[in-house]
Amino acid sequence: QVQLVESGGGLVQAGGSLRLSCAASGLAFSSYTMGWFRRTPGKEREFVASIHWRDGSTDYSDSVRDRFAISRDNAKNTVYLQMNSLKPEDTAVYFCGADRYGLGSGPSHRYDYWGQGTQVTVSS
Numbered sequence: 001q002v003q004l005v006e007s008g009g010g011l012v013q014a015g016g017s018l019r020l021s022c023a024a025s026g027l028a029f030s031s032y033t034m035g036w037f038r039r040t041p042g043k044e045r046e047f048v049a050s051i052h053w054r055d056g057s058t059d060y061s062d063s064v065r066d067r068f069a070i071s072r073d074n075a076k077n078t079v080y081l082q083m084n085s086l087k088p089e090d091t092a093v094y095f096c097g098a099d100r101y102g103l104g105s106g107p108s109h110r111y112d113y114w115g116q117g118t119q120v121t122v123s124s
Helices: none
Strands: 003-007 010-013 018-025 032-039 046-051 058-060 068-073 078-083 092-100 118-123
Touching (some): 018 092, 018 118, 046 092, 058 068
Parallel strands (some): 010 118
């Protein structure tokens, strides 16, 4: 049974930082491109960042580029999202997704598995 479990969300002031983690089990983690998405009420799930399964190349949405960094540790079956210089508009539920042999980026329907999400709230 595949499980993706996000952690690390919380409440932070604007300009602060958070590090999200997503621990995967039940899948061949190194064969999966991992992505982070976020969703706010009334909106579709939005691509944030991805890291390729084979070469570790990364991709970011324009809104988070230069502020967020995605990384992975295949030995721990975990993907991370370091979020710096947070803004109120980053407030959302953040989800990690796994896409087997995926190309990276979105769209979300390409991803095979999802976690339950973790809430990030940035106060102004």
